[in-house]
Amino acid sequence: MSLVQLSRVSKVYRSLKGGDYTxxxxxxxxxxxxxxxxxxxxxxxxxxxxxxxxxGFEATSTGAITVAGKPVTRPxxxxxxxxxxxxxxxxxxxxxxxxxxxxxxxGVPAKERHDKARHYLELVGLKGQDHKHPQELSGGMxxxxxxxxxxxxxxxxxxxxxxxxxxxxHTRASLQKxxxxxxxxxxxxxxxxxxxxxxxIILADRIGVMHAxxxxxxxxxIEVALGEAERERTHDRFVTVYRQVHEMIRDEVALxxxxxx
Amino acid sequence: xxxxxxxxxxxAGFASLFVIWHVAATWLIPSVLFPAPWKVVLxxxxxxxxxxxxxxxxxxxGRIASGFTGGSLIGIPLGLAxxxxxxxxxLLEPYTEFLRFIPxxxxxxxxxxxxxxxxxxxxxxxxxxxxxxxxINTAAGVSxxxxxxxxxxxxxxxxxxxxxFFVALPATVPYILTGMRLxxxxxxxxxxxxxxxxxxxxxxxxxxxxxxxMLVDQIFVALLVLGLLGFTADRLFRWGIYAFAGRFSPVx
Numbered sequence: 067m068s069l070v071q072l073s074r075v076s077k078v079y080r081s082l083k084g085g086d087y088t089x090x091x092x093x094x095x096x097x098x099x100x101x102x103x104x105x106x107x108x109x110x111x112x113x114x115x116x117x118x119x120x121x122g123f124e125a126t127s128t129g130a131i132t133v134a135g136k137p138v139t140r141p142x143x144x145x146x147x148x149x150x151x152x153x154x155x156x157x158x159x160x161x162x163x164x165x166x167x168x169x170x171x172x173g174v175p176a177k178e179r180h181d182k183a184r185h186y187l188e189l190v191g192l193k194g195q196d197h198k199h200p201q202e203l204s205g206g207m208x209x210x211x212x213x214x215x216x217x218x219x220x221x222x223x224x225x226x227x228x229x230x231x232x233x234x235x236h237t238r239a240s241l242q243k244x245x246x247x248x249x250x251x252x253x254x255x256x257x258x259x260x261x262x263x264x265x266x267i268i269l270a271d272r273i274g275v276m277h278a279x280x281x282x283x284x285x286x287x288i289e290v291a292l293g294e295a296e297r298e299r300t301h302d303r304f305v306t307v308y309r310q311v312h313e314m315i316r317d318e319v320a321l322x323x324x325x326x327x
Numbered sequence: 328x329x330x331x332x333x334x335x336x337x338x339a340g341f342a343s344l345f346v347i348w349h350v351a352a353t354w355l356i357p358s359v360l361f362p363a364p365w366k367v368v369l370x371x372x373x374x375x376x377x378x379x380x381x382x383x384x385x386x387x388x389g390r391i392a393s394g395f396t397g398g399s400l401i402g403i404p405l406g407l408a409x410x411x412x413x414x415x416x417x418l419l420e421p422y423t424e425f426l427r428f429i430p431x432x433x434x435x436x437x438x439x440x441x442x443x444x445x446x447x448x449x450x451x452x453x454x455x456x457x458x459x460x461x462x463i464n465t466a467a468g469v470s471x472x473x474x475x476x477x478x479x480x481x482x483x484x485x486x487x488x489x490x491x492f493f494v495a496l497p498a499t500v501p502y503i504l505t506g507m508r509l510x511x512x513x514x515x516x517x518x519x520x521x522x523x524x525x526x527x528x529x530x531x532x533x534x535x536x537x538x539x540x541m542l543v544d545q546i547f548v549a550l551l552v553l554g555l556l557g558f559t560a561d562r563l564f565r566w567g568i569y570a571f572a573g574r575f576s577p578v579x
Binding site: 121122123140141142143145146147149151153154155156157158167168170171172215216219221225 | 473475476478479480481482483484485486489493494497498500
C-alpha cells in the first residue's frame with residue numbers, strides 16, 4: 067500500500083465577498099514509501115495548496131488524505147516540512163538549537179538530541195557551524211538547516227515547498243545534488259513541489275504534472291528512471307525525459323499565462 | 328578603529344552642545360534668566376554636596392522604577408493574551424483603544440484625588456503611562472510572528488502550549504523591549520508633570536519650587552539631571568537588550 071494517498075481531494079476558498087475559489091478539484095495521487103515524488107506545475111496551479119493539505123496546515127474541502135493509513139487532520143511530527151523562505155527558522159536559536167527543536171519539544175534528553183542534531187548538521191554539510199545563528203548564515207546554509215531540522219526529527223516523509231527557489235543557480239545546483247544524496251542514504255519518502263522542470267528531473271523518481279489552475283488536478287505522471295550520472299542537463303537521456311515532461315506541461319504554461327492575463 | 332571614530336564624534340557632538348550653550352548664554356543672551364553651563368555645574372556640585380540633589384533625584388527615579396516595573400508586569404501578559412486570543416482582543420480593545428488616548432498628564436488631578444499627593448498617585452500615573460504602550464507593542468509582536476514559524480513548530484511535533492512558549496513568546500521579545508523603551512521615555516515626561524502639580528519632593532517639585540524663588544540655576548540643574556538620567560536609562564536599556572537579549576533583537 068502507498069504511504070501517501072490523496073483521493074479526490076478538493077479545496078475551495080471562501081472569500082469574504084461571497085465568491086468561491088476552487089484551487090484544486092478531484093485531485094488524486096498515491097506515493098509509495100521511499101519514493102521521491104516531484105509535483106510540477108505552473109504558478110497558481112494549486113501545488114502549494116496540495117502540500118499544505120498533506121502537511122495538515124489546511125483542511126480538505128472534500129476528499130481524504132491518509133499517510134501510512136492514518137487520515138491527516140493536523141500537522142504532526144510524522145510529516146516534516148521544508149519551507150521556501152527562511153522565515154520558518156528561529157532567529158533566537160543557534161543552528162544546533164534549530165535542528166534539535168523537534169526533539170526538544172518531544173522531551174528527548176539534552177545529550178542525545180545534541181548528538182543527533184550534530185549528526186544531521188554534518189550530513190547537510192554544516193559541520194562546525196553549530197553555534198551560528200541563522201542571521202549569520204547564507205541563504206543556502208539556512209535551507210540546509212531547515213533540511214537538517216526536519217531530518218533530525220525522523221519523520222516518515224518530507225514535504226518540500228520549492229525549497230531552493232530563492233537561491234542562486236550555483237547554490238541551488240549543489241543543494242539539489244546533496245538532497246538527492248541524502249535521500250538515497252536515508253530512503254525518505256519525499257513530496258517536492260517545484261515549477262522548474264530541470265529540478266524535477268534531477269531529483270525525482272516520478273514527476274506529477276498539474277493542470278493550470280484554478281480547479282486543478284493531476285494531468286499525468288512520468289517515471290524518471292535515470293541513474294546518478296544521467297541526471298545531468300546535457301545527458302541524452304535527461305533531454306529525452308525533459309522533452310516528455312515539457313510536452314505534458316507546455317499547454318498548461320500557455321493556459322496559465324493566458325488566464326493570468 | 329571605526330568604533331573609536333564614532334565614539335569621538337559622539338563626544339564632539341555633546342561638547343558642541345555645551346559650547347553653543349556657553350556662547351549663547353555669555354554673549355548672545357546675557358541674562359540672569361539664562362545661566363551659562365559652568366554656573367549650572369557649580370550649582371549642581373553645591374546641591375550634590377548638601378545632599379538635596381540626590382534626595383530629589385532618587386525620589387523621582389524610585390517612582391519611575393516601581394511604576395515602570397509594575398506597568399510592564401501588567402502590560403506584557405495582557406499584550407500576549409490580546410495578541411494570542413481574538414476573544415481577549417475584542418474584549419480588551421475598547422479599554423486599550425479608548426484609554427490610551429487619555430494622556431497620563433490629564434489623569435494627574437484624578438490620581439491625586441484618588442491616591443493623595445504621596446507615592447500612590449505617582450506610581451499609579453507611571454503604571455498608567457507604561458501599561459498601554461507595552462500592551463500594544465506586545466500584542467503587535469504576537470500578531471507579527473511569521474506563520475511559517477508556527478507551522479514549522481507544529482510539524483516538528485510541538486503542542487499549542489509549546490508553540491506559545493518556545494516560538495510566539497521569544498519571537499515577541501524584541502517588540503516587548505521596544506514597547507518598554509518607549510514607555511521609559513513616557514515615564515520621564517509623566518513623573519515631572521505629576522511632581523510639578525503635586526508632590527513633596529522629586530525633580531519636578533524642585534523645578535517648581537525654584538521658580539517661586541527665581542533660582543534659575545537650580546531649574547537648569549534639574550533639567551540637566553533629567554537629560555542625563557533619560558539618556559543613561561535609554562543607554563542602559565539598549566545595552567541590556569544587547570547583553571541579555573541580543574539574539575532576540577532584530578536591530579543590528
